[in-house]
Amino acid sequence: MKLSPKAEEVATFFAKMLDHEYTTKEIFRKNFFKDWRKEMTNEEKNIITNLSKCDFTQMSQYFKAQTEARKQMSKEEKLKIKEENEKLLKEYGFCVMDNHRERIANFKIEPPGLFRGRGNHPKMGMLKRRIMPEDIIINCSKDAKVPSPPPGHKWKEVRHDNKVTWLVSWTENIQGSIKYIMLNPSSRIKGEKDWQKYETARRLKKCVDKIRNQYREDWKSKEMKVRQRAVALYFIDKLALRAGNEKEEGETADTVGCCSLRVEHISLHPELDGQEYVVEFDFLGKDSIRYYNKVPVEKRVFKNLQLFMENKQPEDDLFDRLNTGILNKHLQDLMEGLTAKVFRTYNASITLQQQLKELTAPDENVPAKILSYNRANRAVAILCNHQRAPPKTFEKSMMNLQSKIDAKKEQLADARRDLKSAKADAKVLKDAKTKKVVESKKKAVQRLEEQLMKLEVQATDREENKQIALGTSKLNYLDPRITVAWCKKWGVPIEKIYNKTQREKFAWAIDMADEDYEF
Numbered sequence: 001m002k003l004s005p006k007a008e009e010v011a012t013f014f015a016k017m018l019d020h021e022y023t024t025k026e027i028f029r030k031n032f033f034k035d036w037r038k039e040m041t042n043e044e045k046n047i048i049t050n051l052s053k054c055d056f057t058q059m060s061q062y063f064k065a066q067t068e069a070r071k072q073m074s075k076e077e078k079l080k081i082k083e084e085n086e087k088l089l090k091e092y093g094f095c096v097m098d099n100h101r102e103r104i105a106n107f108k109i110e111p112p113g114l115f116r117g118r119g120n121h122p123k124m125g126m127l128k129r130r131i132m133p134e135d136i137i138i139n140c141s142k143d144a145k146v147p148s149p150p151p152g153h154k155w156k157e158v159r160h161d162n163k164v165t166w167l168v169s170w171t172e173n174i175q176g177s178i179k180y181i182m183l184n185p186s187s188r189i190k191g192e193k194d195w196q197k198y199e200t201a202r203r204l205k206k207c208v209d210k211i212r213n214q215y216r217e218d219w220k221s222k223e224m225k226v227r228q229r230a231v232a233l234y235f236i237d238k239l240a241l242r243a244g245n246e247k248e249e250g251e252t253a254d255t256v257g258c259c260s261l262r263v264e265h266i267s268l269h270p271e272l273d274g275q276e277y278v279v280e281f282d283f284l285g286k287d288s289i290r291y292y293n294k295v296p297v298e299k300r301v302f303k304n305l306q307l308f309m310e311n312k313q314p315e316d317d318l319f320d321r322l323n324t325g326i327l328n329k330h331l332q333d334l335m336e337g338l339t340a341k342v343f344r345t346y347n348a349s350i351t352l353q354q355q356l357k358e359l360t361a362p363d364e365n366v367p368a369k370i371l372s373y374n375r376a377n378r379a380v381a382i383l384c385n386h387q388r389a390p391p392k393t394f395e396k397s398m399m400n401l402q403s404k405i406d407a408k409k410e411q412l413a414d415a416r417r418d419l420k421s422a423k424a425d426a427k428v429l430k431d432a433k434t435k436k437v438v439e440s441k442k443k444a445v446q447r448l449e450e451q452l453m454k455l456e457v458q459a460t461d462r463e464e465n466k467q468i469a470l471g472t473s474k475l476n477y478l479d480p481r482i483t484v485a486w487c488k489k490w491g492v493p494i495e496k497i498y499n500k501t502q503r504e505k506f507a508w509a510i511d512m513a514d515e516d517y518e519f
Contacts, residue, residue, distance in 0.1 A: 001047065006039040010127060013114045015059030021392075022116060022124065031125035032114060039127075092147075095140075095167060095183070103184035104167065109136075115174045119288030122254075126174050135170045165189060186504035195508055198479040200337045201346040202519060208346065211334050212237065219300040225321035229330055231304050232258050232319055236340050239295065240347050240383045242286055243324045243340035255284045258340070259324045264314035268305055269294075277302040291385050348380045348477035353519045355379045356486050367454045369492050371461050373483075378464060380473045394466055401462070405455045412448040419445050474498075480506035481513035489515035 003011060014023065014032055022028050033051040040048065048054065073081075092107045112130040115123055133153035138146060142160045149155050156170075168181035183190055204211075215237075218230030235241050235258050244257020256265065265283040272278040275296045285291040297305075308318055324340075331338040355376035360369060419441040426434040480498075484506070487494045498506060 004041050004044060007036065007041070007044055009112075010036045010039045011056065012059060012063070013112070013127075015056040016063050017114065018056050018060040022114075025124065027120070027122065028114075028125035031123060032127075035125075035127035097183070097187075097189065100188060102187040102189075105182050105184045107181060109170070110172075110179070117288065119284065119290065121288045123174055129173045131170050131172075137169045139164065139167055139169070184504075185501075186507060190505070191508040194480075194505075197345060198349070198481070198519075200342055201349060201479065204335060204338060204342055204346045205350070205519070207335055208237075214334070216300075219304055225326075227304055228308060228319040228322045229327060231301055231308070232322055232327060233330075234297075234301060236343050237347065238297075239281075239293065240344045240385075241291075241340075242344070243327060255286060255288055257285065257324075259319055259322050259327055261318040262314065263309050263312045263316050263318055266305065266309075266318065268302065268309070270302075279305065285385060289385065293385075344384065345477050345479075348384060348473055349479040349482060349519050351380050351383055352376050352478050353482050356482070360486070360490060362490075365450070365453070366492055366496065367457045369490055370496055371457045373486070373492070373497060374461050374470065375464070377470045377474060377478070378468050380478060381468045381470050384473050384477060394462075398459070398462065401455065401459050405452065405459065408448065408452045408455055412445070412452055415441065415445045415448050475502065475505070479519050480509035481517045482519050484509050484513040485515050485517035488513070 014036070017023050029051055037045055037048070089107075093104050094101055095104055096102070109131045110128070113128050115121075115126045115128050117124045133149040134156055136149075136155050137157045137159060138155050139159050139161055140146060141162065146155075146158055166180040166182055169178055171178050211233075215230040215233045218226050219234075221227050221230070236243065242257040244260040256262065261283065265281060267280040267282075269278040269280060270276065272280075272294065277299055278294050278296050279302070281291055281293045281295070283291055305318075308320075312320075328339055331340070331342075356373065359372040359376055361372070364372070419438070422434065422438045422441045426438050483497055484494065486492070487497060494503065494510060503510065
């Protein structure tokens, strides 16, 4: 069936994702079909009434063939594309800010497509519409040359606001949230913001004990709202929960944070699995990612929770005398600049530092040290509930790695046999030449042992991290100076921990931290 251009374009978005598990999800299919029908002509709507009767295989194969063709391009063709991209980057990828030429992060607008969302987002599969020049607000200085819109179009607005750091903004149609074009993370202004964020978390270190003693006292307060605030703060501190309530207008996903927890999100167990006073959490957090955790808490916290839940329905607020505003105002009173996020940053960074001290053994080789680093990073990711679905290619890549390990074991067995027979020869012949052979065979065995260990470490690392996203905490919650200092102290090349983008983002920390840096 030949589709009209609009309907065909939306169909291609689905076809390109055919191999992805998204297209098997009921909610994704339902939302897609509803939005696809909006783009059809009446005639098409009459014929296409059921998504499960539509066959997208040919479309999908067409795009796969295109991908293959791109892979098969000659060096010259690839170079030509690279040069065109660099030309675009030169023209659109930079701006001048405070007389500094700064790199722009994402100077291309997101193309139309199907919304994926994270976790089980209720809007997944909906059509992300094409952004037109008429949707775009440009922000530049009064004397700047305003970039010209495509022929026949005009910008929604050109403004000159030097109190904000974005250069372009528009509103996307799915959640009604505002999207921005910003400066690159390696820009001076972003680096300074980053540095300030970690300095604020270090200030918390100085007064955190006092704050903890205070909220423990408040568990006994005569005022209900003080008790609720103190229990919420305990959770934010102990479990690195987000404060909650920071939902954008128009967001329909039923996600909550600490302050917006409802009675149905927790269960109380006086005893569970041999531990006393266990709270079982089960709710959807940011990005619709499920937070499920069983945590032993102090008796006072447990008794307070029982009190907060009395005579309430499952859908009632657990902390009915508290919201994020009240909590943040209280945090400001405790320390200037303190928010729930600062607790998260502080606890993440301090955990990394402690874990690195415990896990790093001085006599390990570099691959083993990197495994220790990733284990420390994983402890933080678990604390912050940074999950991911195991990569689609996980099983396959593990099998490949396992076969490399098996092959290496065979090589090592052969090399050990060679060494054994060389030693036997040397016993009989006792000449310099055979001794030399023994030495070189010994070195070969050592080299293979090291290679095998490196592969085994890699396998352990991959297996342990298959459902944990290490990147989020690395980029947002861990003071990079802790990592830089650790690398310098143990002679681990920084590029083994941070990729090129991360090294650019944390250039300030790489210049700044020496091996004795303490968070």
